[in-house]
Amino acid sequence: MQKVNNKWLKLGIEVxxxxxxxxxxxxxxxxxxxxxxxxxxxxxxxINVTLAVSLSLINGFTGQLSLGHAGFMAVxxxxxxxxxxxxxxxxxxxxxxxxxxxxxAGFIIGVPTLRLKGDYLAIATLAFGEIIRVTLQNIGYVNGxxxxxxxxxxxxxxxxFGGAIVTIVVIVNLINSSYGRAIISIREDETASELMGIxxxxxxxLAFVVGAGFAGLAGALYAHYFYIIKPExxxxxxxxxxxxxxxxxxxxxxxxxxxxxxFVTALTAALQSFPAIRxxxxxxxxxxVMIYRPQGLMGNKELSLRTFGRIWGGRH
Amino acid sequence: MDDINLMEISKxxxxxxxxxxxxxxxxxxxxxxxxxxIGPNGAGKTTVFxxxxxxxxxxxxxxxFRDENLVGMAPHTIxxxxxxxxFQNIRLFNDLSVLDNVKIAAHKNVPYSLMGAVFRTPxxxxxxxxxxxxxLHYLEIFNLRNKKDELARNLxxxxxxxxxxVRALATRPLxxxxxxxxxxxxxxxxQALMELIRYIRKEFNLTILLIEHDMSxxxxxxxxxxxLDYGQIIAEGTPAEIRADKxxxxxxxxxxxx
Numbered sequence: 001m002q003k004v005n006n007k008w009l010k011l012g013i014e015v016x017x018x019x020x021x022x023x024x025x026x027x028x029x030x031x032x033x034x035x036x037x038x039x040x041x042x043x044x045x046x047i048n049v050t051l052a053v054s055l056s057l058i059n060g061f062t063g064q065l066s067l068g069h070a071g072f073m074a075v076x077x078x079x080x081x082x083x084x085x086x087x088x089x090x091x092x093x094x095x096x097x098x099x100x101x102x103x104x105a106g107f108i109i110g111v112p113t114l115r116l117k118g119d120y121l122a123i124a125t126l127a128f129g130e131i132i133r134v135t136l137q138n139i140g141y142v143n144g145x146x147x148x149x150x151x152x153x154x155x156x157x158x159x160x161f162g163g164a165i166v167t168i169v170v171i172v173n174l175i176n177s178s179y180g181r182a183i184i185s186i187r188e189d190e191t192a193s194e195l196m197g198i199x200x201x202x203x204x205x206l207a208f209v210v211g212a213g214f215a216g217l218a219g220a221l222y223a224h225y226f227y228i229i230k231p232e233x234x235x236x237x238x239x240x241x242x243x244x245x246x247x248x249x250x251x252x253x254x255x256x257x258x259x260x261x262x263f264v265t266a267l268t269a270a271l272q273s274f275p276a277i278r279x280x281x282x283x284x285x286x287x288x289v290m291i292y293r294p295q296g297l298m299g300n301k302e303l304s305l306r307t308f309g310r311i312w313g314g315r316h
Numbered sequence: 317m318d319d320i321n322l323m324e325i326s327k328x329x330x331x332x333x334x335x336x337x338x339x340x341x342x343x344x345x346x347x348x349x350x351x352x353x354i355g356p357n358g359a360g361k362t363t364v365f366x367x368x369x370x371x372x373x374x375x376x377x378x379x380x381f382r383d384e385n386l387v388g389m390a391p392h393t394i395x396x397x398x399x400x401x402x403f404q405n406i407r408l409f410n411d412l413s414v415l416d417n418v419k420i421a422a423h424k425n426v427p428y429s430l431m432g433a434v435f436r437t438p439x440x441x442x443x444x445x446x447x448x449x450x451x452l453h454y455l456e457i458f459n460l461r462n463k464k465d466e467l468a469r470n471l472x473x474x475x476x477x478x479x480x481x482v483r484a485l486a487t488r489p490l491x492x493x494x495x496x497x498x499x500x501x502x503x504x505x506x507q508a509l510m511e512l513i514r515y516i517r518k519e520f521n522l523t524i525l526l527i528e529h530d531m532s533x534x535x536x537x538x539x540x541x542x543x544l545d546y547g548q549i550i551a552e553g554t555p556a557e558i559r560a561d562k563x564x565x566x567x568x569x570x571x572x573x574x
Contacts, residue, residue: 170434177433177440178419178426178447181412185420188409195369197395197424197487206430300411 022161029157041269043225045262046160047218050167052245052261053254054214057171059243060251060300061180062207063187064114065122069215069242071129074234076102076216077223078136081148084224091154095163095220102216103209105132110208114201129239136231147230148223155224163221167214172254174210183207187252248289250296255303260296321380322347322491322523323368328377330367337363338547341377345491350517350524352534354558355544356567361527362404364544365495369401370394381491396424398490402480402497404527410469414460414479417468418451421486454482457519458512474505478512485516492516494526498533506530510537535559543567 025042028034034042055069076098083094113124137145174180183203185193194200223229245264249256267285271278289296321344328341338360345351353361366372368379370391379386386394400421409417427443455461458478463471468479477497484492497513498506510533517524528534534541535555543551543558545567551558558564 173434173436174430177430178423178428178443179430179433181416181420182423184412184416185409188412189407191371191391192403192407192409193420194391195371195395195401196421196483197392197400198420199390199392 018165022158025161026157037269041265042157043155043160043221044269045265046164047222047225048242048245048261048265049164049258050214050218050221051242052249052257053164053167053171054211054218055242056246056249056251056254056257057175057183057207057214058211059246060253060257061175061187062183062204063251064204064208065118066125066208066211067122067236067239067243068109068125068127068129068132069211070234070236070238071125071132072102072105072212072215073219073222073238074129074132074136074229074231075105075212076219077229077234078142078148078219079216080220081151081223081229082142084154085148085151091152091159091224094154094224095217098216098220099213100216102219103213105216106209106212107205110205110212114204114208126236126239129234129236133231133235136234145231147228147233149228151223151227151229153224153227155221160221160225163217167217168254168258171210171214175254179203179206184252244286248286248296250298250300252300253296253298253302256296256298256301259298259303320347321345322349322382324380325368326378326380328364328367328379329375330363330372331375336547338367338374340548341544342549343542345523345525348517348521348523350513350537350539351526352538352541353525353527353544354529354534354541359544360547361544362495363547365401365493365527368394368493369399392424395487395489398488399493400484400487400489400491401493402477402484402495404495404499406473406476406480408468408476408479408483411467413465414455414468414471415448415451415464417479417483418454418486419447421483422447422450424487451486454486457516458482474501477501478509481512481516485520489522491523491525494524494528496527496529498528498530501530503532506533509533513537 025034029039051069051073055066058064058066079101080094080098083089083097084091109125109128113121113128116124136142142148175183182193182198183206185196185198186200186203190200241264245260246257248264249258249260267282268278271281323345325341325343328338329336330338341364353364355361363372367374368386370386370389370393374387377387381397381399384397386397409420427446428437428439432440432443452461452464455464458481460475460478460482463475468476471479477500481494481497494513498509501509513524514537516522526534526538538555541553541555541558542549543561543564550567551561551564553561
């Protein structure tokens with residue numbers, strides 16, 4: 001009985017906190033109290049959280065080193081932009097098509113490459129990301145290197161916040177289920193996992209497809225917030241940025257990925273006027289974290305209400 | 317021999333490069349039987365286990381399990397058919413809790429769908445508590461319930477070995493394959509393990525095949541033994557027969573048998 005009550009209490013607190021956060025920002029935006037600069041930062045945070053959490057499913061939980069996440073983001077961004085900008089379809093159609101398209105790309109890439117391990121998989125996914133970018137550069141329909149401009153700015157705060165929350169909820173629910181445990185067991189010991197009756201190929205592909213699908217969502221949000229996309233935006237460095245967030249947060253921690261995504265975005269925004277120092281500082285933080293805390297900020301632990309309870313000396 | 321054979325292996329062969337690891341391997345095990353596979357180091361015992369469980373593909377031969385040939389099936393499929401194993405070198409999911417290790421093995425019987433998990437349907441919560449109850453039940457039998465929240469890597473060696481058996485049991489096998497379950501255990505632990513093996517066989521109506529170096533364990537618990545040397549069966553019979561077999565004494569037991 002106690003357990004059931006706790007479950008609802010926890011869900012209640014989470015919903016209230018998120019609703020408060022959402023309403024506060026929404027109020028500030030509509031009242032015109034939030035400067036453009038902060039609005040852009042908040043939008044980037046939501047998009048980066050979506051990217052980091054989806055990549056953490058692949059890299060952190062499944063243990064498959066993927067360096068092609070920006071490629072899936074590009075697929076989503078372009079599909080969504082084509083849907084709304086060129087075909088005049090509603091935003092939600094664009095989002096769903098982006099997720100399906102990116103997920104499909106994940107499936108097509110995942111099936112042949114996921115038999116590779118470690119460095120080899122990393123190189124294959126890196127190559128995939130580059131193929132996407134170069135292909136987009138050479139398609140006339142989407143204006144090649146110039147990209148698509150004037151995409152309608154549909155991605156308002158509710159969409160951005162909602163996108164990040166849906167991503168987190170789906171991936172957290174997936175991880176905390178028998179399917180999630182099957183996925184994590186692949187990271188721990190693929191052979192043992194296979195011999196315990198887990199179809200490791202199937203679950204690797206599943207994680208890859210889900211991760212890619214949500215990267216597609218992030219791409220759709222990005223395209224409809226910044227209203228311009230070009231192939232160069234989704235280059236290797238973008239994949240690397242997302243990877244840094246996941247590693248910084250801790251491989252195998254969703255809350256870690258969220259915290260790191262917010263932190264890195266805030267840092268990038270704060271140092272915008274000093275571009276030279278920014279990259280130095282960024283690299284320095286990475287080096288320091290890797291030396292003193294190689295498992296990332298959170299390791300594979302999660303931050304939960306219980307953690308706060310403990311910190312404030314509450315019940316265990 | 318009147319019993320129905322659960323598994324029957326005939327003319328199994330496997331070579332690595334020029335080395336014939338297993339050749340002309342013929343074997344059968346009846347339902348509910350407890351059979352041991354012994355032999356000197358490097359005789360090919362673990363290779364046989366790896367062939368049965370699909371880790372290696374045999375060059376030749378046939379592994380019939382309940383009227384189905386397992387040759388060519390993926391390891392996870394073979395596990396779903398009802399064969400589970402432990403490993404000579406412990407292969408637990410080290411950074412996960414003991415409970416999660418056992419729950420992972422229960423995944424092949426997961427009672428809810430992927431969508432059920434994502435949308436947290438009532439079926440998900442029911443299924444999760446079923447999985448947890450079953451896992452705890454297995455841990456209880458092995459006296460490991462109080463260790464459920466420990467990381468697998470932090471447990472002592474003997475307990476890690478036992479968790480491997482729990483994890484294999486949680487896949488609900490018909491045939492349980494134990495690869496040197498008593499390796500590194502002291503005599504008291506080995507004794508306790510023997511009793512445990514007898515108990516789980518009765519409790520879960522299991523057929524058990526085990527590889528072991530520890531002679532006291534093999535002789536005490538197995539009903540029938542196969543002796544493997546240089547990849548070939550050199551003897552088969554009850555522990556008493558094996559003890560008296562000249563070739564076995566030469567190849568393996570040497571002067572240990574008084």
